[in-house]
Amino acid sequence: MPMPLPPIYSFPPLYTRQPNSIIRRQQISSWMDLILQYAKSHNAWCMSAEGSIVTEGSESVQESIFVNNEIERSVPQVFINEIWSTMCQEGKAIGTDKGKKESPTYYILWRTVDSWASLILQWFESAGKLQQVVTIYELSQGDESIGWEFHGMPEPLTADCLKPLCHRHRATIVNDEYGKPVAVKVV
């Protein structure tokens, strides 16, 4: 059951970029909280730049978080881009299209990458999977991770979340012939 969004979502000026920079910082951080809460309660890993949830495989057009029909307000795209870029800077979102400044879709991180990394490490430890090669598919989509918060995480994002473990020399990533990460071994 998705949680209802907090009252500020119905506050009409939230949809207009505020000219006072201190207030605007507060406004953007309100938007970031809304997006994280929305994504988490819908179990959505990925959202389009327009603010609708993207699920793998289906191209269904869904309502956007930035459009509020109840009060007839919507956030202009320019301001939406400002919100996304702040989110990326603060590590609360990652553009799926790496290298580009404005990506068409974003991964939403309601936990930080480091926090996902340590959760994944916990899984490796408690499932007894240390010292074995586990495919990224198995890790994020396999039956053995059902019930863990990272279950269902898109594979490219999972690979990103494993990077902190590599830096700590706890994990080694195995790439396929195109350089795409396919498996991981945690020690």
Added chain:
Amino acid sequence: MKRFGLAAFDDQQDDKEYEGISSAVLQRQNNELKEQLAVFQERLVGFAKKHNSEIQANPEFRSKFVRMCLSIGIDPLSLFDKDKHLFNVNDFYYEICVKVIEICRKTKDMNGGVLSFDELEKGYFRRLNVDMGDLEKSIDMLQSLDGGFEIFEIRGKKFLRSVPNELTGDQTKILEICSILGYSSISLLHANLNWKPFRSRAVLNEMVANGLLWIDEQADAEALYWDPSWINVLHE
């Protein structure tokens, strides 16, 4: 098959069992600690009630006691019992003062430093068993901080201003209009106060720059200027 040496520990099955045992042990320790903490907190409250007069009489003892409460997660406000005069009654109000200042600082970037008493009471103090009377008394005490805090009234509702710049008469009138619908606009000000558009625009824009109002450019006919204290009113 029985294996010896290090090889004896290689078995997957064993690993899982050890994992199970270790997490069970951790869980049990965790529960025990939680229980102990709860018992300790309870005893502490009992102790405070019993040694009430000593705590009141000895300020050093009192401050040490309050610090101890804080460090194990008891909010001193929950220890105060107004009717039985646990501690000095004034301490209760000082504690509220500190909370009020904290809240003002935390919400300043949202509302430009103007907060309604209603919001304070509903949003923060109701769950701490602090009523409107206590709140007003504490905020009265804040005024001795000389200029940092001021109480003003709009249509019978009290507001607290925590930024040092005083509100002008024009600004107060606009907040008055806002307290009816949540927003004001150039035409509303013209209809109600007979202000000329350039006067309204100047004051409204200044209030947006100060963070007292939020601008909404997507309304039908003209820009609306919203009072941020309506964020929490809209959903009630």
